[in-house]
Amino acid sequence: METVIETKNLTKFYGKNRGIKDVNITVRKGDIFGFLGPNGAGKSTTIRTLLDFIRPSSGRATILGMDCQKDSLAIRKRTGYVPGDANLYGHMTGWKYLEYIGGIRGQYDAASAKKYAERFEIRLDRRMREYSSGMRQKVVLIQALMNDPDLVIMDEPTKGLDPLVQQIFMDVVREEAANGKTIFMSSHVLSEVEKVCNRVAIIKEGMIVAEEDMESLKHKAGKVVEVKFRGAKPEPFTISGIGNVAQLNGYYRMTAAGDIRNILRDIASYDVEDVNIHSMTLDDIFMQYYTPGVK
Numbered sequence: 456m457e458t459v460i461e462t463k464n465l466t467k468f469y470g471k472n473r474g475i476k477d478v479n480i481t482v483r484k485g486d487i488f489g490f491l492g493p494n495g496a497g498k499s500t501t502i503r504t505l506l507d508f509i510r511p512s513s514g515r516a517t518i519l520g521m522d523c524q525k526d527s528l529a530i531r532k533r534t535g536y537v538p539g540d541a542n543l544y545g546h547m548t549g550w551k552y553l554e555y556i557g558g559i560r561g562q563y564d565a566a567s568a569k570k571y572a573e574r575f576e577i578r579l580d581r582r583m584r585e586y587s588s589g590m591r592q593k594v595v596l597i598q599a600l601m602n603d604p605d606l607v608i609m610d611e612p613t614k615g616l617d618p619l620v621q622q623i624f625m626d627v628v629r630e631e632a633a634n635g636k637t638i639f640m641s642s643h644v645l646s647e648v649e650k651v652c653n654r655v656a657i658i659k660e661g662m663i664v665a666e667e668d669m670e671s672l673k674h675k676a677g678k679v680v681e682v683k684f685r686g687a688k689p690e691p692f693t694i695s696g697i698g699n700v701a702q703l704n705g706y707y708r709m710t711a712a713g714d715i716r717n718i719l720r721d722i723a724s725y726d727v728e729d730v731n732i733h734s735m736t737l738d739d740i741f742m743q744y745y746t747p748g749v750k
């Protein structure tokens with residue numbers, strides 16, 4: 456499968472401050488790649504380095520086979536970008552702005568802009584200073600998607616969007632990927648990443664702690680088990696692959712890994728009143744990576 460983004464030990468220090476350290480990720484054509492991490496983890500730094508807005512301290516990156524520094528202009532022609540902190544020109548109407556941005560890129564496709572404006576249900580004839588923040592974010596999404604880019608890089612794309620528009624956004628993203636486009640999006644909204652992305656990387660304190668297909672990440676992560684005992688919690692209490700035990704509303708909540716039959720057998724050997732078992736959501740996995748002392 457064709458590689459669209461590849462980073463090799465990409466590192467950025469802001470003076471002495473860590474931005475990102477030895478980031479290695481590979482995004483393939485057609486991926487909807489979720490780049491997850493909490494505030495300050497290094498998501499924007501990675502994205503800004505990829506697009507050559509800032510220079511890495513060491514390491515390198517390629518997009519569509521081109522060098523992110525040497526070939527940044529050629530890359531930007533084929534890449535749509537949703538910045539985390541877009542600065543729109545408030546005196547322009549939405550249409551004028553899209554035309555302006557298209558012109559800078561040397562190709563304004565009015566029909567394409569119109570198609571996405573209809574899709575996101577926004578009228579663009581008013582000046583943008585009168586737009587709500589959600590409307591502004593729609594304009595930012597439209598400018599990134601229009602003109603048929605091969606790759607769309609988005610920094611927190613759903614910021615400010617209401618749930619209905621988020622749903623439209625996710626539908627659009629799926630359609631784009633089905634048409635062969637590659638999507639790279641940063642987020643800390645796990646539920647959206649879980650619904651739409653086929654592959655994820657998790658960044659923690661500037662370093663990648665996981666990069667995997669969504670399915671295999673969930674599979675490997677095991678189950679969440681919630682157990683309510685008839686009496687006090689038996690001591691010792693242990694089940695197959697147990698981790699992260701916490702108490703919540705009378706239930707003991709834990710993670711369990713390994714063969715499900717072993718997990719069930721172990722649970723059944725205790726005097727339990729109730730049991731819930733479900734696969735870890737991305738939320739659970741994320742918390743596991745981020746809980747101090749775990750992993």
Ligand SMILES: Nc1ncnc2c1ncn2[C@@H]1O[C@H](COP(=O)(O)OP(=O)(O)OP(=O)(O)O)[C@@H](O)[C@H]1O
Nearest residue numbers: 469472473474492493494495496497498499500501
């Ligand atoms: N211009 C800068 N000067 C100094 N340090 C910076 C600068 N920009 C970012 N950093 C630092 O780099 C680290 C990564 O920041 P970055 O903005 O990439 O994180 P992020 O994952 O995008 O966070 P958020 O979700 O809050 O946007 C943080 O510790 C931040 O303080």
